[in-house]
Amino acid sequence: MKISFKGRTTGFTLIELIVVIAILGALAGIGTPFIISQMNAADVTACRSNLTQLAMVGEKYSRDMAHSHLLPTSGMDDDEDTDYNESDGWWLSIAPEMDGTVLPQGKNGKMKVPSLFHCPGHQPEVDGDTFAADVKTVSYVSWTDGSEDSENPNSCIRTTAKQNLDTLPWLSDGNPVKGQSVTDLKSFTKQVMPAIGRHQNTLCVLYASGMVKAYEVDPETVQAEQLFKRIAPAIAKKAEKAAEEGDSDDEEDEEE
Numbered sequence: 259m260k261i262s263f264k265g266r267t268t269g270f271t272l273i274e275l276i277v278v279i280a281i282l283g284a285l286a287g288i289g290t291p292f293i294i295s296q297m298n299a300a301d302v303t304a305c306r307s308n309l310t311q312l313a314m315v316g317e318k319y320s321r322d323m324a325h326s327h328l329l330p331t332s333g334m335d336d337d338e339d340t341d342y343n344e345s346d347g348w349w350l351s352i353a354p355e356m357d358g359t360v361l362p363q364g365k366n367g368k369m370k371v372p373s374l375f376h377c378p379g380h381q382p383e384v385d386g387d388t389f390a391a392d393v394k395t396v397s398y399v400s401w402t403d404g405s406e407d408s409e410n411p412n413s414c415i416r417t418t419a420k421q422n423l424d425t426l427p428w429l430s431d432g433n434p435v436k437g438q439s440v441t442d443l444k445s446f447t448k449q450v451m452p453a454i455g456r457h458q459n460t461l462c463v464l465y466a467s468g469m470v471k472a473y474e475v476d477p478e479t480v481q482a483e484q485l486f487k488r489i490a491p492a493i494a495k496k497a498e499k500a501a502e503e504g505d506s507d508d509e510e511d512e513e514e
Contacts, residue, residue, distance in 0.1 A: 430461065
């Protein structure tokens, strides 16, 4: 009698394949949040490093006799002796202090700046050590209390004025607006709030003293006004006072 044995064919059965796919899916589900978390944490670290380096450049800028004790801001008065308009963006004033910066040819040109002006969590991404800076590519916005010129609310921060530099933001995560610094709740909501989800719901802020702080924010419960007051109490108080005075003037005009 001839006996034959049928050996098992190579490969996976359908059930085995489904099990393998399920296991891989489970592992991916477990590992992906961890990987994303680590990437976001790395972005926060890089962002804080950028701001720390910018603080040192800002200190160098403020030691120059041409702008002693000042920190540049978007909307500051233009220096007519240069080929670019400093009032357009804070980086146009500070970048020339750094190696690797390529100045624009004419006022309509873009300045090529070191990559530390761009946060790795900000889109569009930047490749290389330098990039063309404008309101779409620069990752940080300037804040100001307007202490350098009472007639210009966007004027430079004067570090010798009577204010607490540890609570006065100079730069932070945000989307710049040409010729505009963060001076009140409206500009804060427009420029800073969109950047909250940039890296792990953490907002990085550089203060005029050189201190860098990272604020963890819950995007589902955060309120712009509360966050604004938390980050910049002095600027918020000044903005509220200005708004109250404006309302009072309007009432007087109506009575007349």
